[in-house]
Amino acid sequence: MKTLPRPLPADPLPLVERWLAAASTGGRRRNPTAMALATTDARSRPSVRMVLLKHLSVDAGFAVFYTHYGSRKGRELDANARAAGVLYWEELGAQIRLEGPVVRCPDAESDAYFATRPWGSQVNALVSEQSAPLEDFDAFLRTMREKNERLGGPPDPANPEAGGPALARPAFWGGYRLWLDTVELWLEGTDRCHERVRYQRLLSREDASSFSGQPWSSQRLQP
Ligand SMILES: Cc1cc2nc3c(=O)[nH]c(=O)nc-3n(C[C@H](O)[C@H](O)[C@H](O)COP(=O)(O)O)c2cc1C
Known part of the structure; x- marks a missing residue:
């Protein structure tokens, strides 16, 4: 992954999945899916913290993280249900930015994940x-x-x-789906000739935890 594929793929998410897999191989990092997650409060004041990206749905187009629903990030997501995340792997010279609306995962999904902890x-x-x-x-x-x-x-x-399933998940703890309407891929280049491409798509709300997406459009950006 020294360069972005030419031509650019229509859908960025298989590439995101491949980069996540590359970052996770070789046991180089303790938390290869660590993502800085930015939210804002009701007065648009931003805050950011690390979370672990625990699942990427390539087909539907969302990323999942787990947390306490009453935490600062949880309360901020109640006030403004949009977030932005960034992942960076120094040894790969790669950065991924993820943005979009955030909804809670269906309870059954959070239960299933809680049981694996x-x-x-x-x-x-x-x-x-x-x-x-x-x-x-x-x-x-x-x-x-x-x-x-x-x-x-x-x-x-x-x-x-x-x-194991010995303990039940408390209702105040669970997953969020960050539905992706914007994805930017960044690859480090020489002389700061970094390759950037921003993908965007329109999302329409389907139900409490799901959106449907229009096809992605892509735009290369200057470094
Ligand atoms: C590498 C790393 C991964 C983390 N992963 C999570 C996570 O998946 N979920 C979580 O709630 N907190 C995680 N934390 C802790 C958060 O960064 C943060 O301290 C906590 O969620 C409270 O944030 P808040 O007060 O903004 O809600 C992680 C911290 C680090 C350094």
């Missing part, structure tokens, strides 16, 4: 009011331990990373 992460999701003020970190750790004991500990104590 390690026990400790599940307990943390139950205990943490993510982004709420915390006076005493040690008290938080005690609450974690107490919750862990009250719930009987991991189903397979020898393998607490295994996860």
